[in-house]
Amino acid sequence: MTSTTTGFTTDRQQLAEVSRWARIQGWRVGGWRGYQNAPFEDQATVTVRVNEAGLQVWRKPAGTPYFTGQPTEYPAATVREAVDILAAVGILPPVFSSAYRMGRSDSAFIANVETNPDRKCGICGATSGLTLIPGNPLTGTTNQWLCHDTCKAMTR
Numbered sequence: 001m002t003s004t005t006t007g008f009t010t011d012r013q014q015l016a017e018v019s020r021w022a023r024i025q026g027w028r029v030g031g032w033r034g035y036q037n038a039p040f041e042d043q044a045t046v047t048v049r050v051n052e053a054g055l056q057v058w059r060k061p062a063g064t065p066y067f068t069g070q071p072t073e074y075p076a077a078t079v080r081e082a083v084d085i086l087a088a089v090g091i092l093p094p095v096f097s098s099a100y101r102m103g104r105s106d107s108a109f110i111a112n113v114e115t116n117p118d119r120k121c122g123i124c125g126a127t128s129g130l131t132l133i134p135g136n137p138l139t140g141t142t143n144q145w146l147c148h149d150t151c152k153a154m155t156r
């Protein structure tokens with residue numbers, strides 16, 4: 001089997017993709033509020049600061065030139081969590097979210113497996129009556145096929 005991890009990326013790759021996107025979109029390092037979505041504060045509408053606890057997001061009230069008030073705090077333990085949050089609150093496009101990537105990589109995986117004569121249960125090696133167990137990028141598990149009902153390995 002080849003390339004069952006299509007669409008999964010490392011933290012480093014993910015950060016590189018996000019910063020490339022942000023640069024193209026005009027994001028710049030602002031003041032102490034972190035990154036802002038325009039070169040100057042009066043044009044920016046949102047800022048994102050990363051700290052040890054996760055993310056702080058300021059959104060500027062309409063019609064005001066400067067950010068005021070308190071940020072919204074989003075706890076995040078990992079880069080992937082932080083990126084997922086930014087996608088969920090509409091700051092990053094959905095393509096960056098792991099849910100999107102999981103969907104995309106599952107379909108790539110299924111397309112690969114459907115044309116692969118080696119499809120078999122990951123435990124006992126049965127080649128029929130299989131069901132696909134999707135992997136979860138949050139836990140690092142990959143897709144695999146298992147017996148649909150009771151695996152032969154369990155009934156021996």
Ligand SMILES: [Zn+2]
Pocket residue numbers: 121122123124125126146147150151152153
């Ligand atoms: Zn089995």
